[in-house]
Amino acid sequence: MRIRVMVVDDEPLSREELKHLLNAYQQIDIVAEAECGESALEKILRLQPDVVFLDIEIGEMSGLNLAKMLQQLKQPPRIVFATAYPNYAVEAFRYEAVDYLLKPFDEAQVNETVMRLIRKCQKERETFPEFLIRKLAIEEDDRIIYVSPHDILYCYREIxxxxxxxxxxxxxxxxxxxxxxxxxxxxxxxxxxxxxxxxVEKVEQLTPWFNGAYQLTLTGVPDKIPVSRNYVKLLRQKLEL
Structure with a gap:
């Protein structure tokens, strides 16, 4: 089981410290980080992390305001507040926070938080196993076609x-x-x-293109798939051991 995590903090050293502690757990994949609420919201909507470690003071949009916005999503990520301000704990738990970590981070407390997250994720996946949703429904003319996700090579937007x-x-x-x-x-x-x-199961090769962009070669696909430079690092993290 892998838990996709995002770290949101306006202090680079705090982000690095927390990432260092979280990287000790093989179940944790850090998929992104952000230094302000606006950037965090954009990345959360795009990347859909399972858990967001969130500071309270992160610029114009506070961590509490961001948490409130996230609760409006159909599938909101779990929130762990990681902050130097102990007096916001009561309000933080109104947004269904899993935990409330205080800076400077204590390794034992971080461990307790990660173990709690693992238990919650395991329980949810046992209750709602992924194999229950096996087919993608595609409406075509007057019928519905059911396609296995494993059979899909790629999708793209055209007009x-x-x-x-x-x-x-x-x-x-x-x-x-x-x-x-x-x-x-x-x-x-x-x-x-x-x-x-x-x-990504179909990816065979990643080739530099121009201006930091790349192209993908997929199994059985003659066309090259573009990879924007903003996505290259995250793609490699997803692909590589």
């Missing part, structure tokens, strides 16, 4: 429709790529570009 390329066939749907990404987020899919979503 006003999304194209889904599988081993057997190519489908066209009006569903926005962002909505499709949300449906497939528990499977091995990654947004490589604003217009492309790929099945």
């Amino acid at each position: 006003k429709e999304t194209v889904i390329v599988t081993k057997q066939k190519t489908y066209h749907t009006k569903v926005p790529l962002k909505e499709l990404e949300q449906k497939l987020k528990d499977n091995l899919f990654f947004r490589t570009h604003k217009s492309y979503l790929v099945n």
Whole structure:
């Protein structure tokens, strides 16, 4: 089991300290970090982390305000407040915080928090096993086609429709790529570009292109898939041991 984590703190040294402590756990994948609420919100919506370690004071948008906004999402991430301010604890737990860590971080307390997160995630996945949702429903003409996510090679946005390329066939749907990404987020899919979503199981090669961008080669796909430079680091983290 892997838990995808994001660290939000306006102090670089605090972010590095917390990341160092969290990297000691093989169950934790740190997928992103942010130094302010606005940047954090954008990355949370795009990357869908399981857990956000969140400071209280992070610029114009406080951590509490960000937590309040996140609770409006259909599937909000778990929140762990990690801050130097003990007097916000009562308010923080109103936003269903899993824990409230105080700076300077204590290794034993961080361990307790991580163990609590692991137990919660295990319990949820036992209650709602991922295999219950096996097929992607695609409306085509007057029928609904059910496609296994494992058969999807990649998806891309073309004018006003999304194209889904599988081993057997190519489908066209009006569903926005962002909505499709949300449906497939528990499977091995990654947004490589604003217009492309790929099945990382099919990736064979990553090749430099220009201006920091790359191109992907997928198994059985003659076309090259673009990878924006902003996504390269996260893609490599997802792909590589």
